[in-house]
Amino acid sequence: MALRERKTRVGAIPESGMADIAFLLLIFFLVTTTIDTDKGIGIILPAEGQEIEINKKNILNLLISSSGNVLLGGEAIAINQIDDRVKEEIRKNDKLIISVKAHEKAQYDVYIAVLDQLKKAKATRISIAETE
Amino acid sequence: MKFKRKSKIESKIATSSMPDIIFMLLIFFMVTTVLREYSGLQISLPKAERIEKLKSKRHTAHIWVSKDGLISVEDKLFKSDAIRHVMYEKRASDPQLTVSLKADLAVRMEVISSIHNELRKADALRLNYSTKVKAPTQ
Numbered sequence: 001m002a003l004r005e006r007k008t009r010v011g012a013i014p015e016s017g018m019a020d021i022a023f024l025l026l027i028f029f030l031v032t033t034t035i036d037t038d039k040g041i042g043i044i045l046p047a048e049g050q051e052i053e054i055n056k057k058n059i060l061n062l063l064i065s066s067s068g069n070v071l072l073g074g075e076a077i078a079i080n081q082i083d084d085r086v087k088e089e090i091r092k093n094d095k096l097i098i099s100v101k102a103h104e105k106a107q108y109d110v111y112i113a114v115l116d117q118l119k120k121a122k123a124t125r126i127s128i129a130e131t132e
Numbered sequence: 133m134k135f136k137r138k139s140k141i142e143s144k145i146a147t148s149s150m151p152d153i154i155f156m157l158l159i160f161f162m163v164t165t166v167l168r169e170y171s172g173l174q175i176s177l178p179k180a181e182r183i184e185k186l187k188s189k190r191h192t193a194h195i196w197v198s199k200d201g202l203i204s205v206e207d208k209l210f211k212s213d214a215i216r217h218v219m220y221e222k223r224a225s226d227p228q229l230t231v232s233l234k235a236d237l238a239v240r241m242e243v244i245s246s247i248h249n250e251l252r253k254a255d256a257l258r259l260n261y262s263t264k265v266k267a268p269t270q
Contacts, residue, residue, distance in 0.1 A: 015148060022154035029158060033165050038186040038232050040262040048252045064241070104242035108235050109178040111244070112261055119182035130245055 041115050043126065058095045060086070064114060066105035079113050086121035101129040170207045172196040178237040179266035186260055191228040193219065193256070197235035201243050212246040219254035230258040 062082070063071040070077055072085055090096050098118060102111050118126055173196040186192055195215070196204040203210050205218050223229050231251060235244060251259060 015151070019147060019150035019154060022151045022158065026154055026158045026161070029161060033161075038189070038192060038260065038262055039183045039265060040186070040232065040260040041180055041182065042184050042186075042230075042258070042260045045248060045252050045257040045259055047255065047257060102241040102245070104240060104245065106241040107237070108239040108241060108244055109237035111241060112178040112180055112237070112263060115261070116180035116182055116263075119180075128248060130249070 041112065041119060043115070043128070045128070054097060058093065058097055060089055060096055060098050062098055062100045062114065062118075064100070064102040064106045064110055066103040068107060068110045070110070070114060079110070079117060082114060082117035083120045086118060086123055090121065090123060095125075096123075097125040097127055098123050099127045099129050170194065172207070172234060173198040173202060173204050175199070175234055175236040177234065177262055177264045180261075180263040181266050183263055183265060184260075186230060186232060188228075191226055192230050192232050192260075193222050194232050194234055194262075195247065197233065197239050197243055197247070199236040199238045201239065203243070203247070212243065212250065215247060215250040216254040219251060219256045223254055223256040229256055230260055231256050232260045232262050234262040 060073055061071070062073075065071070070079055070082065072082060073089075077085060086098060100111075100114060100118075115126070172194065175196060175198055194205070196202075198204070203212055203215065205215065210218065219231065233244075233247065248259075251257065
């Protein structure tokens with residue numbers, strides 16, 4: 001009897017564990033792939049030669065100096081207050097275009113902080129002027 | 133005896149094709165994940181709160197700008213007035229192109245401005261300033 005049993009065991013490859021192995025591989029790949037989606041502040045640049053004349057009333061100048069100070073409409077302002085001020089200005093005049101002008105030695109992170117504030121104020125009309 | 137046999141057949145779920153299904157899933161995921169194509173330059177990105185995700189990696193071109201003003205596209209260094217040719221080609225082959233600008237936070241604005249001008253000349257107008265996420269203050 002003992003011999004007979006041994007004979008029947010031969011010839012079968014256990015494939016029940018195969019699914020587990022494949023699952024394990026699948027989960028391993030799912031966990032190890034880091035999907036680093038690009039995130040950032042999106043803007044659309046004006047096309048070349050598309051300069052339009054705008055009424056001066058509708059322009060709010062925002063200047064960034066080389067030392068990182070910000071002037072909004074001629075007055076110095078702290079970066080974290082731009083949000084509220086611009087929101088207010090837009091409420092007064094919904095055609096307002098904010099013209100951001102940075103000094104050529106100004107730092108990029110100040111510029112990003114300013115754009116972030118403008119996005120917070122839901123300003124959609126942002127114009128990026130060339131550096132001076 | 134008859135009843136017993138019937139119950140034996142019905143209680144089995146076919147698991148032999150299970151590995152095939154899962155391997156298919158595995159291969160599907162391996163094929164669809166886009167790996168990072170270029171290593172770029174060493175930069176530390178600025179942080180912002182109001183950020184948006186870029187829709188598709190396939191329609192994105194990256195420009196790296198390092199602290200010292202080096203500009204890299206596809207792991208090749210470019211002068212600031214030569215980007216337009218590369219970007220123009222990219223833009224021509226993919227009208228949905230968005231340019232992701234990965235610039236170091238200490239870059240001077242003159243470099244950024246010259247890239248703006250180059251992109252405008254190349255007609256690649258959709259730009260995204262790549263940033264890290266900052267926890268909202270409000």
